[in-house]
Structure formats: C-alpha cells, structure tokens
Amino acid sequence: MLDATFYQSMFARSPIGTLVLSASADPVILEVNEAFLRDVGLTRAQLVGQPLFGALPAAPGDPDDPHSNGVMALRNSLAQVVASGEPQSLTTQRYPIRSIRPDGSEVFVERFWSVTNTPVFAADGGLLCIQHVSIEVTGHKRAEEALLLSRREAVEAARQAEDGRARMTAVLQAAPVGIVLADTDGRVLDANAAHDALLCRHCSSDGARLDFSEWRGWWADGSARHGQALAAGDWPLAAALRGETSSHHLIEIETFDAARSHRVVVCSAAPILGRDGRVDAAVVVLLDMTERLHAESALRDADRRKDEFLAMLAHELRNPLAPIMAAAELLVQGAAAPAMVRRASSVIGRQARHLTGLVDDLLDVSRVTRGLAVIDKSPLDLGAVIAEAVEQVQPLVASRNHRLELAVQAAPLTVNGDAKRLVQVVANLLNNAAKYTPPGGRIRLAADAEPETGRARLSVSDNGIGMSHELMARAFELFAQAERDADRAQGGLGIGLAVVRRLVELHGGEIGVRSAGPGQGSSFTVTLPLAAGSTAGAAAQARQAPGPEQALGVLVVDDNADAAQMLAIMVQHFGHAVRIAHAADEALALAEQQPADVYLLDIGLPGMDGHELARRLRGDAANAGAVLVAITGYGGDEAHRAALAAGFDFHFVKPVKGGDLRLLLRDIARSRGRGVQERRAGGAARVGNFGQ
Incomplete structure (x- = not known):
C-alpha cells in the first residue's frame, strides 16, 4: 500500500495545475502545486491560506462575450460539489489572471481554462476538501478561433468569387459615370449604360475593335492646346492600352446621335496589368461636366452682375449724398443769406426724397420677390390704370422729348387687380422705355381685349437701344439690367423688371419681351385675366359711353x-x-x-x-x-x-x-x-x- 509521501510527490510533480481547496462555496486555498504556480505566475506564499477569489481576483466582465462569466461559473461549480458531493467539470472558461508589471501597475492577462472540481472525502465519509484541477487551453482556444475565422473567410471568398461577376456588372451599370473596359486588341469587354447614354452608342454591339479615328473630340482644359482636335492616339483609353498612365483630361466630345451634339467630359483612363506586369486591358471613365460647367458659368455671371449692381447702387447713393453734404456744410457755417438757406434746405429735401425712393425700390423688390407683397384685388378699369401711369411718367417723357402714342380701346378693360400695383407695372414699363430710348424717340402703349383668351393685353414698345437675345433671356432677373448699355443719366437701380414680372404673376398674368436686337427697340407685353362677366359689362358700358x-x-x-x-x-x-x-x-x-x-x-x-x-x-x-x-x-x-x-x-x-x-x-x-x-x-x- 502506497503511503502519503507518494501522493504528496505525485501532487507536487503533476504537470497539470492543481489546487486543494477547503470544502465550501467560497473556499480557502489549502495547497497548490508547481504547475499551477507557473500557470498563474504567482508564489506559494501569495496563494496558500488565502481565499480563492481574493487571491485570484477576476477582471471586469464583457457582457457581449459568452466566455466572460468565469467567476460566476466557478462559484456555481464549487457550490454544487459541496451540495451534491459529485465532481463538476466546466466547459472552457475565460478567467483572466492578474499580473503586476515591473512599474507596479496591475494588468489582467486574458486566459482560458478547462476546469474540474472533485470532492475529497475523509474516512468517515465527511467532505474533507475539493481538488481543483485547471488546464490552461488559451493556445488551443486561439487556434480554434483562428481555424473558425479561416473557414469563414474561405466561405466568404468562395461566395465573393461566385458573386463577383454579378456584383461587378451591377456596380458598373449603377455608376453615374460612363465606364468602358477594353482588351489590348481594342475590343470592348464591358460598357455600362451611362457610357452608352452619353455617347448615344453601344460600344460592344458587334464586338468589333474600337476605331478611335471615328471619335471626334477637342481639348477643353484651358491650356495651350485648348480647342485642338484629338488625334486617334490621343484618346486616354488608347494611351492606357499602350500602358501609359493617364491623369484627368477635360475633353469636349461629339456624340454619335443624329444631332451630333457636344458634351464636355472629364476623361480618366488606366491600364490593367497582369501578373507578369504586362497590360492585359484598360479602363476609361467619363464624367459628364456639361451641365455643371454651364451652372458654374451662370453663377459667375450672376456674381459679376451682382457686383456691378452693387457698384451701381453705391454710385446712385453717392449722387444725392454729395449735394446733401455740401448743403449741410453750408448750413453749419451759419453765415449764409436767407435765400441761400432756403435753397440749401430745398436741395437737402429734394435729394433726401430721392434717397428715400432708392431705398423704397430696394425694399419693394425684397418684398415682392420674396412673396411678401400684399395684393388687394378689386374690379378696376385698366384704362384708368394706364391714365395714372402715363401721368406719372410724363415729366421723364417730356424731358427726353419723346413722342408717346396711346392706342387703348374705348370700351373698359375690367380686370381684378390692385390699382396701385398695376399702375406700378405700367409706369415701370413706360419708365424703362423712356430711359433706354435716345432723346426724341417714339414710345407706344397699346391695350385691348382678347375675347378668345378672356384676357386683357397691354404692350409698351419703343425704338430705343433694343436687347440682345442673351439679355432677353434674363431680362426679368435681378441685376440683369445693370449690363444694358443705356444712358444712366436718369438714375435708378435697374431692378424694376424683376418686380414687374412678380407683380404680373401675382395677378395671374404673364409678361414677355421681344426685340430684333441691339439698336432695334424693345416691346414688353403683359396679359391679365379679364374680370368675370366683364365682356357683357364692357359691351353695356360701350353702348353708354360716347362713341x-x-x-x-x-x-x-x-x-x-x-x-x-x-x-x-x-x-x-x-x-x-x-x-x-x-x-x-x-x-x-x-x-x-x-x-x-x-x-x-x-x-x-x-x-x-x-x-x-x-x-x-x-x-x-x-x-x-x-x-x-x-x-x-x-x-x-x-x-x-x-x-x-x-x-x-x-x-x-x-x-x-x-x-x-x-x-x-x-x-x-x-x-x-x-x-x-x-x-x-x-x-x-x-x-x-x-x-x-
């Protein structure tokens, strides 16, 4: 029969870490072997006689990690051993071990263990102690995870390889830019719908080689070659098939549709190299920049017109300020004669009213263009509106020696509108004609009814400086008038037509402009809905009115x-x-x-x-x-x-x-x-x- 020395030697020399614990759910370490000390990096003095969970504290758990409940699992296992007297084996548990760094700081090192707790009984059958055997399986766990990851990656790679072509096709077709792949023989391997829509041609319809001599394009990069035609070998795709790297090129291309329209594109191409380093194919990407370039040009133009307007506004504001300041200085001196004081005061009042008019114009265009203008509609005769507008512009027309002709139908033109605002519309058009017509010119205002459309039609035409096609296209935009080569001696901010258009629209009407070109006069036409029942009313009034x-x-x-x-x-x-x-x-x-x-x-x-x-x-x-x-x-x-x-x-x-x-x-x-x-x-x- 073996003695106690044999068992003590076997316990101490066992290569498997083992603890002897007191028989309780919160045990004390009674003994520890060398293997366990090596596993946890501690000394016998640090463990023996110490509570298990005090000597081996647990690191903070991770609620998202299923292996992060090692402390709780060990407590439950020990409690079951004490209660049942049966051995308990645990699945792999994560139980980090505390380690002290050379600088004295504490760190927990992640470790995984396979644990068995076995009850040891005395001769009288009472529970003597618990043998705690823990085998570290950290390396095995890492290998298992790596194998699992490798399997997942292999499956994913296989799936990607299987779906790669479909994905590439989907991405190619969904891309908002034109893309073409071609082999070294110039044959198209693939082309997306955006490319075909851009050039109005399906490149791979017949599988023939690309013939760049059929392509028409011009450099549009603003360099010395800007405007020069591309030769067949200049196309970025042709250069990429030769193995040349390509930067972004701005090119104006001609499409293959019947209209042979022109588009401006950013063209980028690159060679595709095989394992041997030689060119296997090439890809080209075409980004249509036409609309963006047009928009940028329009923004620059609008910004320039705004700057010109602000410069003109500064000029218009300085004009009345100069005489106001001069008159004010004269009054401050206090030595002026009464007649001079009256004259200076008159100058200040007149110029202040002019300034007020400029500010009112700015506020008016702000209110009207932002939809804040209040339109108070009621039935009114357009003839009375015209008469009041003519009265307002009479001084300007007379000062420039214009001949104003009126051709307004005798029968009333009844519309639903705001009298003040409609007078503003007509007066603005007449003022515009008077300002931009050289002295001694002719202005004609005509108004009549259009029974077939149920609308009143008013036109103001002149034989003045006229308008270019480009200016007509934006005549009713803010700041556009600042560019007209007009005599600006009459002043003003040149924003009236923008207000006129909005006011006409608020009345349910439309406004348009015609001109044969610079120097050939202009004609503005306004149409407004006639008031309901105005046709019969007009006929009745026409019978009563003097013919x-x-x-x-x-x-x-x-x-x-x-x-x-x-x-x-x-x-x-x-x-x-x-x-x-x-x-x-x-x-x-x-x-x-x-x-x-x-x-x-x-x-x-x-x-x-x-x-x-x-x-x-x-x-x-x-x-x-x-x-x-x-x-x-x-x-x-x-x-x-x-x-x-x-x-x-x-x-x-x-x-x-x-x-x-x-x-x-x-x-x-x-x-x-x-x-x-x-x-x-x-x-x-x-x-x-x-x-x-």
Missing part, C-alpha cells in the same frame, strides 16, 4: 408746353378730340373759330390769367353750353370760390388724376342734352372734389 360720333371737343390751355401735351394725350386716349393753346389770346382765337365742348384752363397763364379767360368765354354766346374746368396748383375754399365766381364748372388741383378726368368727361358726354344751369348746379356741388 366716335359723341366725342367731345376739348381745348387744353396751358403755357407749360409739356404739361399741355401730356394732358392732351390723356384726353385723346379717352376718345375725345383735342386742341392745344399756350396763351389766353390764342385760346380765344381758337374758340372763336370753333367753340369747344369742354375747356381745360390753367389758372396761372401769363398776361390774362385763367379766371379772366373763363369770364371772356362765358361772355361769348357761342360757349354758353361749354363746360369750363379750372386746373390750378392752388386748393382750398378760397380757390374754389374764385373759380366759381369766374364761371368755372369744375375745379382740379394739380396734378390731375387721369381716372377723375376720365369720369368727368364721360359724365359730361352723357349729359350733353341737359341745360347749362343743371350742369353748373351739379358742378357747384362737386367743385373741390378733385385733387384734394
């Missing part, structure tokens, strides 16, 4: 030739016959030759004023049925009483509003059969209602 046989004879008397001319144009537009006189004597002579139905008299005439002229006309029996209308810059009760005393029927304060004058002349035409006293009574009731 050509009912037109009034009107004599305009004003010593200001421009004012008289514009007032006459307005009255003529309303459908009446007009004569002009610039002095009282001339007016009396014309009245004697042919009495007028209506006299529009300026009060401030030289020599004989308008009041005296009215008395003379009233004293002539031939003018007993005439209607006299005073036009003056003075308002108030005193001016009204003076007009009535002189024999006037109506009194207008300058500037005369076209809509008011149109209605007055219409009422006079309708009431021509009434007596003079009836008209005078009606006039007395209405005097002072105009221009207040």
Whole structure:
C-alpha cells in the first residue's frame, strides 16, 4: 500500500495545475502545486491560506462575450460539489489572471481554462476538501478561433468569387459615370449604360475593335492646346492600352446621335496589368461636366452682375449724398443769406426724397420677390390704370422729348387687380422705355381685349437701344439690367423688371419681351385675366359711353408746353378730340373759330390769367353750353370760390388724376342734352372734389 509521501510527490510533480481547496462555496486555498504556480505566475506564499477569489481576483466582465462569466461559473461549480458531493467539470472558461508589471501597475492577462472540481472525502465519509484541477487551453482556444475565422473567410471568398461577376456588372451599370473596359486588341469587354447614354452608342454591339479615328473630340482644359482636335492616339483609353498612365483630361466630345451634339467630359483612363506586369486591358471613365460647367458659368455671371449692381447702387447713393453734404456744410457755417438757406434746405429735401425712393425700390423688390407683397384685388378699369401711369411718367417723357402714342380701346378693360400695383407695372414699363430710348424717340402703349383668351393685353414698345437675345433671356432677373448699355443719366437701380414680372404673376398674368436686337427697340407685353362677366359689362358700358360720333371737343390751355401735351394725350386716349393753346389770346382765337365742348384752363397763364379767360368765354354766346374746368396748383375754399365766381364748372388741383378726368368727361358726354344751369348746379356741388 502506497503511503502519503507518494501522493504528496505525485501532487507536487503533476504537470497539470492543481489546487486543494477547503470544502465550501467560497473556499480557502489549502495547497497548490508547481504547475499551477507557473500557470498563474504567482508564489506559494501569495496563494496558500488565502481565499480563492481574493487571491485570484477576476477582471471586469464583457457582457457581449459568452466566455466572460468565469467567476460566476466557478462559484456555481464549487457550490454544487459541496451540495451534491459529485465532481463538476466546466466547459472552457475565460478567467483572466492578474499580473503586476515591473512599474507596479496591475494588468489582467486574458486566459482560458478547462476546469474540474472533485470532492475529497475523509474516512468517515465527511467532505474533507475539493481538488481543483485547471488546464490552461488559451493556445488551443486561439487556434480554434483562428481555424473558425479561416473557414469563414474561405466561405466568404468562395461566395465573393461566385458573386463577383454579378456584383461587378451591377456596380458598373449603377455608376453615374460612363465606364468602358477594353482588351489590348481594342475590343470592348464591358460598357455600362451611362457610357452608352452619353455617347448615344453601344460600344460592344458587334464586338468589333474600337476605331478611335471615328471619335471626334477637342481639348477643353484651358491650356495651350485648348480647342485642338484629338488625334486617334490621343484618346486616354488608347494611351492606357499602350500602358501609359493617364491623369484627368477635360475633353469636349461629339456624340454619335443624329444631332451630333457636344458634351464636355472629364476623361480618366488606366491600364490593367497582369501578373507578369504586362497590360492585359484598360479602363476609361467619363464624367459628364456639361451641365455643371454651364451652372458654374451662370453663377459667375450672376456674381459679376451682382457686383456691378452693387457698384451701381453705391454710385446712385453717392449722387444725392454729395449735394446733401455740401448743403449741410453750408448750413453749419451759419453765415449764409436767407435765400441761400432756403435753397440749401430745398436741395437737402429734394435729394433726401430721392434717397428715400432708392431705398423704397430696394425694399419693394425684397418684398415682392420674396412673396411678401400684399395684393388687394378689386374690379378696376385698366384704362384708368394706364391714365395714372402715363401721368406719372410724363415729366421723364417730356424731358427726353419723346413722342408717346396711346392706342387703348374705348370700351373698359375690367380686370381684378390692385390699382396701385398695376399702375406700378405700367409706369415701370413706360419708365424703362423712356430711359433706354435716345432723346426724341417714339414710345407706344397699346391695350385691348382678347375675347378668345378672356384676357386683357397691354404692350409698351419703343425704338430705343433694343436687347440682345442673351439679355432677353434674363431680362426679368435681378441685376440683369445693370449690363444694358443705356444712358444712366436718369438714375435708378435697374431692378424694376424683376418686380414687374412678380407683380404680373401675382395677378395671374404673364409678361414677355421681344426685340430684333441691339439698336432695334424693345416691346414688353403683359396679359391679365379679364374680370368675370366683364365682356357683357364692357359691351353695356360701350353702348353708354360716347362713341366716335359723341366725342367731345376739348381745348387744353396751358403755357407749360409739356404739361399741355401730356394732358392732351390723356384726353385723346379717352376718345375725345383735342386742341392745344399756350396763351389766353390764342385760346380765344381758337374758340372763336370753333367753340369747344369742354375747356381745360390753367389758372396761372401769363398776361390774362385763367379766371379772366373763363369770364371772356362765358361772355361769348357761342360757349354758353361749354363746360369750363379750372386746373390750378392752388386748393382750398378760397380757390374754389374764385373759380366759381369766374364761371368755372369744375375745379382740379394739380396734378390731375387721369381716372377723375376720365369720369368727368364721360359724365359730361352723357349729359350733353341737359341745360347749362343743371350742369353748373351739379358742378357747384362737386367743385373741390378733385385733387384734394
């Protein structure tokens, strides 16, 4: 029978790490062999007599690692041994071992173990201790994982090899750039749909070799060769098939469709080398840059126009600032005469109003183009809008000595719109024509109905500087007007047409422009929907309104030739016959030759004023049925009483509003059969209602 020394020697010399533990779920280490000490890198003094889980602490676990529960598994195993008295074997467990580095810091080294816990009983059958045997299998575990990974990689490689061709084809066809692969004989191995769409040709339809002599292209890289045609050997794919490396080239190509259109592409090609280092094939990639280059050019153009606009804006703002500053300095000195003070104050006020107008223009274009403008629509006569717009532009038209022709249908053109905004549209178009037409030019405004479309049509044409095709394409864009070679003596920001287009669109209308070219004038056309039921209403009003046989004879008397001319144009537009006189004597002579139905008299005439002229006309029996209308810059009760005393029927304060004058002349035409006293009574009731 073997003695205890034999068992002690076998335990100590066993190559398998073994511990003798006390018989509990939280045991103390009673003994340890050399193999275990080597496995964990500790000394006997560090282990014997120490609690197992204190001497061998566990590293923090990884909840995502199924092998990271070694401490819990070991505790459970020991508890089962104590409870059942049966051996317990554990599957491979991850149980990192604490190690102390030379610098004294602590580190846990990952280790894997195969563990068996065996109960050892005393002679009386009581549980004496637990034999804990742990075999390190870290190397085996690593090899197993490497083998598993290798198998997975092999399977993945096989799958990739199996699906490689399908994937390559899918990627090739999905690519948004044109791709072609060709062998060294120039035969196409593959080409994607983007390439065929770009060149309008399927390269591999017949399997023939590529013939670069059929390809037409020009260098477009901005270098010294820019614009030169490519020779057959210059094409990047041809160079790559010769084994030459290729950088990116910008080339303008000609497509193979019937139109033979041109596209600009970035072309890159590279050789594909075999294992022996020789060229087996080549690939070329074509990226269509046409639209991007056009967009970049448009952005540069827009940026340039913006800079020009800002420079022009600075110029326009400085113009009124210079006289304002000069006048302000004069006032600061305090030594100026009263007349000079009044003059300086007038300059400041006038130029400040000009500045305000510029700022208002900028704010207006901001509101309108961003959709913040409020349009208050109501039924209105487009003829009244035209009359007010003509009145606004009269000073500019007169100062440039233009001839303004009006051709507006007599029947009302009723539209649903915002009167203020539509006046702004028409006035802007007239201002535009006046500014860009050399002095002494012709401007024509026409308006009529288009029954077949249910729309009103208004056009403003001139014989001015005209527009190029390129400028017409962007005439209604912001900043575009800054480029027109126009006389900018009239100032302005050149943003009116952008506002006009938006306002017309807000009214449900359209605007267009035509020009035969520079120097051949321009024509802007606006169409607006007629108001519902306006056709019948227009017909009824046309029957009531004075036709050509009912037109009034009107004599305009004003010593200001421009004012008289514009007032006459307005009255003529309303459908009446007009004569002009610039002095009282001339007016009396014309009245004697042919009495007028209506006299529009300026009060401030030289020599004989308008009041005296009215008395003379009233004293002539031939003018007993005439209607006299005073036009003056003075308002108030005193001016009204003076007009009535002189024999006037109506009194207008300058500037005369076209809509008011149109209605007055219409009422006079309708009431021509009434007596003079009836008209005078009606006039007395209405005097002072105009221009207040």
